[in-house]
Amino acid sequence: xxxxxxxxSTLSVxxxxxxxxxxxxxxxxxxxxxxxxxELGKGPQxxxxxxxxxxxxxxxxxxxxxxxxxKHFSLHITETQPEDSAVYFCAATRFQGGKLIFxxxxxxxxxx
Amino acid sequence: DTGVSQDPRHKITKRGQNxxxxxxxxxxxxxxxxxxxxxxxxxxxxxxxxxxxxxxxxRLLSDRFSAERPKGSFSTLEIQRTEQGDSAxxxxxxxxxxxxxxxxxxxxxxxTRLTVL
Numbered sequence: 136x137x138x139x140x141x142x143x144s145t146l147s148v149x150x151x152x153x154x155x156x157x158x159x160x161x162x163x164x165x166x167x168x169x170x171x172x173x174e175l176g177k178g179p180q181x182x183x184x185x186x187x188x189x190x191x192x193x194x195x196x197x198x199x200x201x202x203x204x205x206k207h208f209s210l211h212i213t214e215t216q217p218e219d220s221a222v223y224f225c226a227a228t229r230f231q232g233g234k235l236i237f238x239x240x241x242x243x244x245x246x247x
Numbered sequence: 248d249t250g251v252s253q254d255p256r257h258k259i260t261k262r263g264q265n266x267x268x269x270x271x272x273x274x275x276x277x278x279x280x281x282x283x284x285x286x287x288x289x290x291x292x293x294x295x296x297x298x299x300x301x302x303x304x305x306r307l308l309s310d311r312f313s314a315e316r317p318k319g320s321f322s323t324l325e326i327q328r329t330e331q332g333d334s335a336x337x338x339x340x341x342x343x344x345x346x347x348x349x350x351x352x353x354x355x356x357x358x359t360r361l362t363v364l
Contacts, residue, residue, distance in 0.1 A: 141289075167351040178251075178338055178355035179290065186351075224289050228351065234280065234303060235353060237289030 137162045139227050141238025149246055154212045156241045158225035161206070165227040168201060168208045169235070173222045182223075183210070215245045249273055251356035253339050259362045260329055267325045268359045272341030279322050280340040280353060281314055283307065290338055296322060297344055329363045336360050 138161040148154050160168075166187040171179035185192045185199045185208065192199050198211040208227075212219055222242050226235040252271045260266050272279045278297055282290035293312070294304045298319035308314075311329075316322040326333055337360075340353040 139289075169352070171355075176357075178340075178357045181352060181354060184352065226289075231351065234292040234295060234305075235282075235290070236292070240287070240289050 137165075137227075137229075137236045139225060139236050139238040141225050141241060143241060144239065145242045145244070147244045147246065148215050150215060150217060152215055154215055154219070154243055154245075156210045156223055156225070156243075157207065158209070158227075158238050159205075159207050160227040160236070162227065162229050162236075163206065164229040165206075165236075167228050168199070169226050170197075170199060170210050171224045171226065171237075173224065173240075179224060212243075215243075217245050217247050219243060220245045251339055251341050251354055253337075253356040253359050255359055256357060257360050257362075259364065261364050262329060262331060264329055265325065265327045266329060266361065267323055268337055268339075268361075270322045270324070270339030270356060272321070272339070273354060275343065276341035276354075277319070277344030278342045278353075279316055280342070281322070281324050282338040282340065282355075284336040284338055284358070285334075293324075326361075329361075331363050334361055334363045 140159045169184035172182045173179045196213045201208045222240045224240050225238040254269045280295040281293040284290045294314050296316040311327045314324045336358040338358045340355045342353045
């Protein structure tokens with residue numbers, strides 16, 4: 136069935152360092168891959184997304200890459216700041232506007 | 248604020264009671280989704296609507312669960328005869344639901360945290 140695997144489950148970095156979170160999806164028909172940031176007690180917040188016809192997308196300190204052949208996609212955060220500390224989720228979907236399949240989450244801790 | 252809103256934010260109930268949650272999507276959004284999230288896990292899809300039509304239901308949505316979106320605006324999720332295993336965060340999301348660059352973007356509300364004693 137549809138599945139998204141996310142690694143690592145926890146990640147601790149020093150302020151200013153880069154952080155990388157990786158996801159693998161099982162459904163080769165998946166065509167949209169968003170990333171969400173969730174802070175304690177809040178709902179997930181969409182931070183960046185990528186479509187299957189694009190290999191990389193950047194937005195300031197955040198970038199996402201997609202390798203369709205390997206069914207991998209990754210989130211890269213550069214120059215991390217303490218306020219980046221949160222749980223990050225990757226997701227995938229195969230249908231236009233359909234359900235999202237989420238990874239298990241990565242708890243990122245940025246130490247000042 | 249024009250984001251997704253959910254009510255209540257917290258609900259504590261006793262096993263066997265019925266509960267109902269409400270979600271108000273972003274006003275111009277046609278699609279509305281319900282997800283469930285347990286501690287330390289990613290959200291799991293429950294069901295979604297295009298306007299008032301319920302287009303898909305997960306097998307997670309047992310007979311005790313029912314969702315409605317009667318006028319294509321707000322939605323309710325009811326759980327009958329609650330069980331301790333129903334304890335979770337219930338998240339609502341909405342998206343434009345029309346073709347275009349932002350078709351797939353789903354925006355989440357703050358969630359309703361349910362505790363079943």
